[in-house]
Amino acid sequence: MRRWxxxxxxxxxxxxxxxxxxxxxxxxxxxxxxxxxxxxVATASYEARKYGVHSAMPIxxxxxLCPDGIFIKPDMDKYREVSEDIHKIMYNYALExxxxxxxxxxxxxxxMSKQFPTLNAIGxxxxxxxxxxxxxxxxxxxxxxxxxxxxxSDMNKPDGLTIIPYGREREMIANLPIRALWGVGDITEKKxxxxxxxxxxxxxxxxLEVVSKKLGNIGKHLYDLANGKDERPIQPYRAPKSxxxxxxxxxxxxxxxxxxxxxxxxxxxxxxxxxxxxLSAHTITLRVRFESFRTLSRSITIKEGVNxxxxxxxxxxxxxxxVNINEKIRLxxxxxxxxxxxxxxxxxxxxxxxxxxxxAKIADEIRKKFGNYAxxxxxxxxxxxRELKRIExxxxxx
Ligand code: TTP
Ligand code: MG
Numbered sequence: 001m002r003r004w005x006x007x008x009x010x011x012x013x014x015x016x017x018x019x020x021x022x023x024x025x026x027x028x029x030x031x032x033x034x035x036x037x038x039x040x041v042a043t044a045s046y047e048a049r050k051y052g053v054h055s056a057m058p059i060x061x062x063x064x065l066c067p068d069g070i071f072i073k074p075d076m077d078k079y080r081e082v083s084e085d086i087h088k089i090m091y092n093y094a095l096e097x098x099x100x101x102x103x104x105x106x107x108x109x110x111x112m113s114k115q116f117p118t119l120n121a122i123g124x125x126x127x128x129x130x131x132x133x134x135x136x137x138x139x140x141x142x143x144x145x146x147x148x149x150x151x152x153s154d155m156n157k158p159d160g161l162t163i164i165p166y167g168r169e170r171e172m173i174a175n176l177p178i179r180a181l182w183g184v185g186d187i188t189e190k191k192x193x194x195x196x197x198x199x200x201x202x203x204x205x206x207x208l209e210v211v212s213k214k215l216g217n218i219g220k221h222l223y224d225l226a227n228g229k230d231e232r233p234i235q236p237y238r239a240p241k242s243x244x245x246x247x248x249x250x251x252x253x254x255x256x257x258x259x260x261x262x263x264x265x266x267x268x269x270x271x272x273x274x275x276x277x278x279l280s281a282h283t284i285t286l287r288v289r290f291e292s293f294r295t296l297s298r299s300i301t302i303k304e305g306v307n308x309x310x311x312x313x314x315x316x317x318x319x320x321x322x323v324n325i326n327e328k329i330r331l332x333x334x335x336x337x338x339x340x341x342x343x344x345x346x347x348x349x350x351x352x353x354x355x356x357x358x359x360a361k362i363a364d365e366i367r368k369k370f371g372n373y374a375x376x377x378x379x380x381x382x383x384x385x386r387e388l389k390r391i392e393x394x395x396x397x398x
Contacts, residue, residue, distance in 0.1 A: 246333025
């Protein structure tokens with residue numbers, strides 16, 4: 001039996017979800033990103049890309065290129081939910097899936113020939129199902145391996161379906177720049193170009209010996225990829241290794257109270273996510289990046305798993321106490337790892353803890369029923385108001 005891998009990647013994911021939910025934005029340039037001076041574009045609709053707007057571009061530049069664009073803030077909770085819906089659909093096409101980000105995943109579809117007469121049929125079927133159930137378009141690549149499937153899904157974006165058949169692997173990728181090879185970043189790219197390798201075809205025409213001599217260890221890997229070979233199996237989804245929340249702030253933090261408020265918010269978000277996945281954490285990590293970009297993290301491991309805001313916050317605060325703060329803070333993040341399935345631990349002696357657990361459970365239920373903003377700690381609102389006031393003061397408003 002031949003191995004066939006399918007790669008599905010949603011088109012302009014965040015922007016498409018927003019356009020779906022705001023039909024009045026259809027056909028318009030929609031740009032999703034942060035709203036402060038330092039923010040960058042997360043993604044842009046294909047209409048906005050015509051203006052030259054792309055991911056990771058500063059919002060300020062995007063505004064200049066596309067002044068009439070619709071600029072919106074990302075709603076990560078919503079995208080995460082849509083992502084889960086996409087994964088559910090994917091399981092109709094493979095026993096195991098390997099998500100590699102919120103909007104893309106690999107599937108091994110080798111055993112699906114009974115259900116679908118052709119590769120085209122399976123590709124079209126998943127696209128149709130995504131469109132019908134979620135009103136979104138996806139681009140699909142089908143090929144003998146993961147590397148080629150990912151290349152294929154990108155070949156006819158948006159709404160594309162591309163198949164790289166056995167026998168045409170080398171030919172179909174020959175014209176791509178070497179940057180398309182997995183593992184080629186800025187440094188390797190420079191090295192390759194200096195050695196006369198600009199396109200994948202340049203490596204194909206060379207030999208393993210020559211490529212290995214020039215590039216060392218990574219040579220064999222790149223040579224194989226360039227020749228369309230990639231044996232890596234699908235690595236099915238496993239429970240998350242860590243759950244975290246971090247922010248690069250629009251201004252650098254220095255007031256103690258301000259830092260602590262941010263810490264509560266990060267802890268609360270992490271705790272909510274832990275409970276949503278029915279997990280508790282045995283390790284909490286605090287990450288701090290200073291004005292000078294000096295970055296450090298501190299971790300603490302505890303015997304009893306935690307998933308309540310107050311517990312996560314208490315630990316994060318302890319960790320903060322271990323950091324020598326002698327300059328302003330640019331980024332704060334709280335992470336939970338060492339995750340285990342949550343068990344309710346009602347202690348007879350700790351009445352307060354039991355009450356907190358009950359309160360969290362009720363709040364979680366309300367959020368599940370009425371949406372994430374139905375009930376939140378007051379501090380979220382207070383912080384939003386403070387932020388609005390700050391923006392007004394700095395006249396950063398749009
Ligand atoms: P991508 O699949 O890279 O991009 P996309 O889906 O927006 O567009 P395409 O049609 O080219 O696939 O990323 C998926 C989502 O991840 C994207 O909608 C927004 C988010 N993202 C960021 O937040 N920052 C980034 O730098 C990139 C590349 C993506
Ligand atoms: Mg995408």
